[in-house]
Amino acid sequence: MEEVQIIIGVPGKWKNRTELIQAVASNGDGYLMAGYIIHNTKKDVCFEVEVYEHDPHLTEAFSYAGSFEDGLLDEIEHHTLTVYVIANINGFEDLKELVDVGASLLKSGGLAVKVETAGIAHTKDEWFQLLENKDYLSIYSHFVTLIGDEESYFSCGMKAFELPDVMTSSSISPEEAADLLNNFNLYNIIEQPSFKEGETFSLEQNSPLYKIAFINECRYEKEDVFFNPFGFIHLFQA
Template sequence: MESHPSDGPVEIVLGIPGHWPEPDAIGQAILSQSERLFFAGSMLIDSGTDSTLQLDVADHDPQLQRAFELSASTPHDPQLLKAIGSHTYALYLIGAGGSLDAAQNMMSTAIELLDAGGLAVKVESSGLSHSAERWRELAERRGVLALLESYVTLVRSEEQFYTCGMHNLGVRDLAIPGHLSPEQAAIALQGFSQYLLLQNPSLSDGDTFSPGPQFPTYRLVAEPCTLYPEGDLLYNPFGWWRLLPA
């Protein structure tokens, strides 16, 4: 896997709701279900990935069901949404991101928390949620394409189509003009995101990219991230690539 620095400013935050009867039961469930996790206070030690992470416990959030519904990678089963709506606590796993390896390690740790009673996973640092089954499937697949599906979402505004969450993987987010068709935008953004992560190219302002010989060519413009303020979970410190029709 590509090795971008993982000790920089990027944090991955994963939200995992569940039906634990009391806070003490969370630690007990983790210890009983996982051979590699140790939970003490707000710290979670994962011997499987040799990492120390922060694990915050939040009380019931009446807005969480709706948040999962709106952020679903694919529509969630109504029974899952109902279960999320009646959750007692939500765990927030916080760890270093900014590389493919770091993102994969966070996926692995989150599975241990699903085993301990978690219902689903919401990537708070991109606004994308997955059922437990989907998260396990993506984690088992490994690789760049699975990480993109896990951590990155495509968003449409009036002015542009853009990705959100590429900073979790250590690269710039992408934007393309909104006057293009959704199909054109998706092909360009998905193709370029895969190119960035699979090839790790050296790129500069004015370089060009095309998803293939039958598709348009785009000129690349490097920009800072201005859509979200610095410190926001969605802020990308690496910046953006803006793709403009050449």
């Protein structure tokens, strides 16, 4: 099984690393930062962290990755540090723990959360809503995004669930593609079927049939943060 790393980034306006560590200790729901880790001894949970100084390109990255009001983007523009949490994911429970540690950083002065491995970003309120309801659909919608180009529509981020991303032709409408890709991904996450090459899939009894083909990761190099080691499932209209 391939090792899967999911990375979230949380910018804040802490004066320095010491203030960040103190803020987490005071407000982080039992999490503590020490060296290159953030851990919760009561839950026996530990993640690797990296802390970076101000990034002049961060505001632009957040503006592309989510829907943010100008006031929040201005706060992100004036961030001093960004905490990156690097999580080795081995199942759905690990994703829930990653949601928790992201929330602990927000409670400690973080401004927003960006899932670096999917290129999707969320406000505090959106992340706290996820914290209250960590079901499959909610976590999927926060960790997976859909992308379209001239040739195809495809998902990005399914490696968080240790599954392939999915793609289909751009010959269908964006709305149809979103419905197809999201429902296929959720079915794959929740039901965990054993798809075989050449099998067909449809959303409903009278919906169009799509033939399943497995392909290797074709969009990102192995070193790219978006690279999915589980590859792609290509849905061709049958």
